[in-house]
Amino acid sequence: MSTTTSEVLSETTLLRFATAGSVDDGKSTLVGRLLHDSKSVLTDQLEAVERASASRGQDAPDLALLTDGLRAEREQGITIDVAYRYFATPRRRFILADTPGHVQYTRNMVTGASTAELTVILIDARNGVVEQTRRHAALAALLRVPHVVLAVNKMDLVDYAEPVFAAIAEEFTAYATELGVPEVTAIPISALAGDNVVEPSANMDWYGGPTVLEHLETVPVTHDLSHCHARLPVQYVIRPQTAEHPDYRGYAGQIAAGSFRVGEQITVLPSGRSTKIAGIDLLGEPVDVAWTTQSVTILLEDDIDISRGDLLVPSKDAPPTTQDIEATVCHVADAPLTVGHRVLLKHGTRTVKAIVKDIPSRLTLDDLSLHPHPGQLVANDIGRVKIRTAEPLPVDSYSDSRRTGSFILIDPNDGTTLTAGMVGESFASPEPVKDEAEDDGWDF
Structure with a gap:
């Protein structure tokens, strides 16, 4: 009896992974190349990309357009929202989240990587490790993503030089290790030319590791809930x-x-x-x-x-119930989060009133130093918070369960999501100070 495609796919594992990197590092091109070279693009999709590329005066199809689907994205040539793609090979099924590179869209990376088992962080070989690279590495560490792939892109623009790749890989791996990232796999690629994306590169015979797709197909899915x-x-x-x-x-x-x-x-x-x-x-x-x-x-x-x-x-x-929650958060709203802020805290299917009692520290990504008691967190800041809830909640540590160890803070006035939090996750923070917010009826 022959085996159908659906039967084969039912026996393969599923890998959720996200891409991240600075603007113009080539994330969307990498995703497009991955889909194209793995034969995961439908003919009509490819024809639409070819027409769109030709209308922009490009001789070859711009594979980045396979993911940059919004009109504003195509006009600006950047990714501004999380683009999800589903594809499969005979060895594994994939859910891919292509996240934006602009610093003001770091919050989108939190969304894309929150359920990922692997994150691909791209670096432009000409620029090396930059602030946004460090930000994405810090988020991968906080979100407990068990596997990180460092894709050093645009190697064709540095003459496929091994020393360039080696220096970037060494710097990033040292930084990620300090953050607590358990595993980093560095791969030199050219997404535009296809080097080491699906097929091994003939231009980098000094590299003996896996291609991006080979690693995605074989990496163990360790975060099994x-x-x-x-x-x-x-x-x-x-x-x-x-x-x-x-x-x-x-x-x-x-x-x-x-x-x-x-x-x-x-x-x-x-x-x-x-x-x-x-x-x-x-x-x-x-x-x-x-x-x-x-x-x-x-x-x-x-x-x-x-x-x-x-x-x-x-x-x-059974986990303990508590009204006092300590967590590391990524602030995602344009309005700042301040000490004394009255919010709604959503944990699982339960939503309760809460107060931000203290913000002990904000993380400085340049050197991983902590700015003590900043008083507020602004959009894309990563910081430590202490929260008091109106009702006891059964919370797990995020390191034990990403689902029941996470929460979001919501503005009670308009329902805006303010902050994404990870219970118990922490870069070492200083001692908290006593909250001196005025009593307005929300003290519990």
Whole structure:
């Protein structure tokens, strides 16, 4: 019996990865080359790119246009939003997030890399490591991305010189190691010419490592949430009240981490009440066990007051609840985040009132020094914050679970997302000072 393409793909692993780098380092060209040379571009897509390139007076197709899909992006020749692309090879399936390079779009990189298992950071071989490179490396470290690929691009413009590549790789690897990045793989490439993207380069016989695609196909997917502490944020309470199921009461949501099994003792947080799982429904069918990313409905043996925002966890592995959260954040809003700021904190499916009690430090990316007690964080700043919530929350450390160890801060006036936070993640920060914000009814 022959094996179909869908059967092959069902047996391959999925890798989520993001690209990052400074403006004009060639991210979109690399992505376009990767899609084109791996035969992942449809004929009509390629024809559209050829027409668009010809209309701009270019002799060859501009592969960057495969990802720069917005009109404003094509007019400016830059990426201004996260472009997601899905493609596959016989060895692996991929979800790719092409993120912007401008410093004012660093917040977009947080979005693109927050679920990535690997980040490709591009560097222009002519410019070497720059501030935005350090910013992206710091974000990769904070977001706990387990694998980083350093793609030293435009090697054709430095005569494919090995010393240029070696110096950049050494500087970046030393910086990333200091940040705590666990693994860096450096690859010299020319995205425009295709050197070491999909096929090995004949111009760099001194390099004996993998191409970009070869590394993407073989790197182990180590950030497997199925082995994390089991967590299910309740999204919806289901009570159909039909004649067939008059007493049906289920708690629906997507499993954020780990697995759940029928008969398992669980605890509902933040109330702390315990019971056992009586049943698990998956796509309308009963199952004995369910795991990470599956959307399920949990049925319980006892009647417990549970609503949207509660968290179901194994009783033997319940996280502590707290109203005091310490975290490292990337501020994404144009308006600054200040000490005493009244916000909404969204954790999983739960949203509560909160106050920014202190901003102990802001990270200076040039030398990784900490600016103590800056008083505020502005757009794209990375800093340490202390937050007090109106209600206790069951939070994990981000290093244990990226899903239940993360949160966002929201402006209660207009719903704007202000800040993305990672619980417990920290560059060493100085001692906090006492909050002296005025009492306006939000103190908890």
